[in-house]
Amino acid sequence: MLILLNKPYGVLPQFTDQSADPRPTLADYVKVKGVYPAGRLDMDSEGLLLLTDDGRLQARISDPKHKMEKTYLVQVEGAPDAAQLAALAKGVLLKDGPALPAQAELIAPPDLWPRDPPVRVRKTVPDAWLRLTIREGRNRQVRRMTAAVGLPTLRLVRWQVGAWTLDGLAPGEWRAAD
Structure with missing residues (x-):
């Protein structure tokens, strides 16, 4: 089952x-x-x-x-630039070693349910959404990867595992x- x-x-x-x-x-x-x-x-x-x-x-x-793909929709603090997306795609260095390369792309805000409690909004700091696909599953890996490129995670939704x-x-x- x-x-x-x-x-x-x-x-x-x-x-x-x-x-x-x-x-x-x-x-x-x-x-x-x-x-x-x-x-x-x-x-x-x-x-x-x-x-x-x-x-x-x-x-x-x-x-x-087994390197099963896991896809996340990630709301990050900041406005990602090409260098940050390229770093995620290349694989960033984390404290427990390098992360494998990821698929990383900037996306429009997805049509998701409201979060309870809501994500903190700061009018002076932009936010953006990424679709990030990884093949590992290390502890808090996506959060650590986005933080490593200067984009702290505000909301993390796993959308897909394998098929x-x-x-x-x-x-x-x-x-x-x-």
Whole structure:
């Protein structure tokens, strides 16, 4: 079984929370037993999270050696220039080593659901949207990559993993993959 979930912002990407002040978890959205996340999606990121009960499929999706493409829509602070986009496409140097080259392009603001809470808007600082496709899945990698080129991430939405997309799923909704 494979489930596609549009994980809302602020939801812990696991089924339980051991903290003293419980936060929303996947259990608040998916009532299917025996499935687990295939890959990570930070609490402050939103979008496509794949859940499966198939260990082999989970490994194929999440293990970097398989280099499965992941596409993100990224709202960044600043106005990206050609050099910043070229640096992302070449692969930037991160503290834990160089990131593999990415596909990076400036896009028009996508038609997304409003985020709760909304992204902070600063009238004196422009923002822009990028479509960024990577083949790795290191911890907070997209955020670290955009920061490395001087474009801090304001909002991060994973739109696609491999052939699976978020199309038609509102935040908190899920469907079984075909």
